[in-house]
Amino acid sequence: MLFNSLNFALFIPVVFLLYWFVTNRNLTFQNILLLVASYFFYACWDYRFLFLLIFSIFLDFYTGHKIHSAKRQAGKKFWLWLSVGVNLGFLGVFKYYNFFAGSFTDLLSHFGFRASFTTLNIVLPVGISFYTFHGLSYVFDIYRKRITPCKSFVEYSVFVSFFPLLVAGPIERATHLLPQIQQKRIFDYDKAVDGLKQILWGLFKKIVIADNCAEFANMIFNNPAHYPGSTLVLGALFFTFQIYCDFSGYSDIALGVARLFGIELLRNFAYPYFSRDIAEFWRRWHISLSSWFKDYLYIPLGGSRGNTWSRIRNTFIIFLVSGLWHGANWTFLAWGALNAIYFIPLLLSKRNRTHIDVVAKDGRFISIKEFFQIIFTFGLTAFAWIFFRSESIGAALNYIRGIFSRSILTIPTGASLSGGSSNPVTIIALTVIFILMEWAGREQLFAIAKTGLKWPKPLRWTFYLTLVIAIFYFCGIQQQFVYFQF
Structure with a gap:
């Protein structure tokens, strides 16, 4: 269901009227309506992948609680890496397996070795990169004790699958969106x-x-x-x-x-x-993704602290991963590397926040x-x-x-x-x-x-x-x- 389609033009008024005139007196009913509408919206693309979305939601909801309740740090790390591993595993299989298999085959053939890896004839689930990052930010924030686990599965499900952002963002944070889902909403005409x-x-x-x-x-x-x-x-x-x-x-x-x-x-x-300059461009382009990588990858790597080599390395990592996030093709990696080359002179001369x-x-x-x-x-x-x-x-x-x-x-x-x-x-x-x-x-x-x-x-x-x-x-x-x- 495209935003610029007649189906969506009919879908929105129906959900809007039910939301404000039927379920408006009960927050739980409103959230259930949003969840049902979001699942219907996603199922319109391919209902088979709806089960993958629901599994991802359940996984992060469950591991979030286990991270919080674990008494030892080792237990917290286990549940964190279980969530990260399964989420990135799904992303890797659906989005990157064929790319890496083909690239490895080409690399071996370059050195005279013959190898053949079976490729997968699968469709990329729409929005998988976005809702995966929603869930990962949630478990990361619980692990870092920035938030406590959400008690309601419905509320957490709406946070991940809220239909306006489900298939192409913005990539939300639990600290920003969950409180809005958990509190009563009053219609504001303006x-x-x-x-x-x-x-x-x-x-x-x-x-x-x-x-x-x-x-x-x-x-x-x-x-x-x-x-x-x-x-x-x-x-x-x-x-x-x-x-x-x-x-x-x-x-x-x-x-x-x-x-x-x-x-x-x-x-x-x-x-x-x-x-x-290019630094300002990246503060203004796809802000939710840029800030996600900054908070959960760039800063943990050391950010702009450390010696010159560390700053150059971290910059290249962040841009290459950003390129790879966009797609399984060497062109996206080249695009990311080129932007890193643009950015590094500003970083080294400390003009990246001019x-x-x-x-x-x-x-x-x-x-x-x-x-x-x-x-x-x-x-x-x-x-x-x-x-x-x-x-x-x-x-x-x-x-x-x-x-x-x-x-x-x-x-x-x-x-x-x-x-x-x-x-x-x-x-x-x-x-x-x-x-x-x-x-x-x-x-x-x-x-x-x-x-x-x-x-x-x-x-x-x-x-x-x-x-x-x-x-x-x-x-x-x-x-x-x-x-x-x-």
């Missing part, structure tokens, strides 16, 4: 209206920008040899905006839907393409220096996305080789992108408008959070109606959310 606005903005980003950019990005990346270097640059830019608007659009919809039910989820994006506040804060004009810093950081990011999008390292290198050819000096034309249902010039114009709207709202939780609040009511509603019309007018081929594959 919060609900704000949620609807964020849903609208998320749909605009996904349908109008991401899906249309995807059409041309796919066309170019699937046949790079057919296009000049200038068009390949355009393809990289199309994908750069596709993946941002696709994933942040999903996050906006998730946060907005959760707000309809009186729940606040963690913010996942904070205008990353306005970053002035830019904390939003650029041009309080409405001041952006400086020339900041402008070129943003352009440079955006260029580095767009270049790295080429590896992320490509099917193989070889394909990525060929794509880059095609960019840095004489044909980069040519002007990309609409004729070279014929065959699509949309006009590339129109999509570029819409993307420029989108950038300007994001810039205008860069100090808000989402770009249109406060847009039009001081306008006359007819003008404000005209603005919202324009977004709705744009969504229906520019909707093309429905595209699955990119991060569903991770």
Whole structure:
């Protein structure tokens, strides 16, 4: 069930009405409703994997209690590593077995040995990387005595499987979400209206920008040899905006839907393409994952403490693991390594926390220096996305080789992108408008959070109606959310 589907548009009002008008007097009934709705939502993808989700929930709920009740440290470690081992074992089998088996076979053949490993013909359960990390953070926090185990299986189950965040995040923490599930929620009209606005903005980003950019990005990346270097640059830019608007659009919809039910989820994006260096970019891109790796991997490894070698090692580990989390392909590892290379000079020169506040804060004009810093950081990011999008390292290198050819000096034309249902010039114009709207709202939780609040009511509603019309007018081929594959 996609967020941008008719089924979801029917699903939400039904759950909303039952939640606020039928079960609103009893918190337990509300949570049971959310749990049933979440399981139904997940079962719509593939009901067989619902049992894997439920098993994962039960495992971490049970081991969390055993960690807490164990008298000796050895007992706590046993239950912790049982949870970690089983969770990562499932993730490894479903997501990484074929990749490692194939890579090991290739390595042996390189040295003249013949080996054959049986590959598994299995489907990757949607959202497995996200709900696995939900459960792991829970048991880690119990082990570190940051929280005590949740007494209610229903409440814990809602924490892991709450449908807005179940398949593509944000990756929540028990310290943030569980208290909201455990306390009575009261309908807040203003919060609900704000949620609807964020849903609208998320749909605009996904349908109008991401899906249309995807059409041309796919066309170019699937046949790079057919296009000049200038068009390949355009393809990289199309994908750069596709993946941002696709994933942040999903996050906006998730946060907005959760707000309809009186729940606040963690913010996942904070205008990353306005970053002035790569360190700022990673504080603003997929925030819940970056902070998860920081808290549960980077800091335990020693973080930025220790000697130069330790800091370089830890940085590479965190970015390589982040790349591998995204998918079982060498291209994701290359993408992670490239971002580590970008990041390390800032870390070693202690300039990785230079830019904390939003650029041009309080409405001041952006400086020339900041402008070129943003352009440079955006260029580095767009270049790295080429590896992320490509099917193989070889394909990525060929794509880059095609960019840095004489044909980069040519002007990309609409004729070279014929065959699509949309006009590339129109999509570029819409993307420029989108950038300007994001810039205008860069100090808000989402770009249109406060847009039009001081306008006359007819003008404000005209603005919202324009977004709705744009969504229906520019909707093309429905595209699955990119991060569903991770």
